[in-house]
Amino acid sequence: MNEPFSDIEKEELSEETVIRQMIDGITDCLASMTKEERIAWFRRSQYPHPLNFQKEIDGTVYTVNAHFNASASESIEEKTKRILLNA
Template identity: 45%
Template sequence: MNIFQIELTEQETKIYDEVMEQIDKTAAYLASLSREERLDWLKKHQYSRPISFEQEIGGTVYTVNAHFTKAAAETAEGKISHILNRNITL
């Protein structure tokens, strides 16, 4: 397993903290909904374009793209559940 540590600027740390706070609020809201209401909410808030971003580190620009295959053994719902249930430390 490779572990990478990225040092964030003060502004990047602020943005990260704000994003994590919004994620926590959204997760709490979704937990209060029924399964059908959650699915409706997720359908309304899906990305209309691929998930990707670029980050320059040490003069090198890294591009990260997320791809999902419909032929996967695990459903998107199962994958998200698996990720959210993992014990991840930052």
């Protein structure tokens, strides 16, 4: 009988399941925190590397550039606080 998924598809589904479980765990953890604890958690876990970077995947180089609106009414920190505190 034919399997509905190839070995590669099974591996991808397994990885996706693990990732979703990890995200659910983080979400549950954050939901149990106070607003101040959530802000502290995000400060501790911020990405420490530049927002502009290149990454090679399977021989293809991908370039990622972050752009910000210089005339925005709030900074990224202010926006993050607003979103977290109003959650």
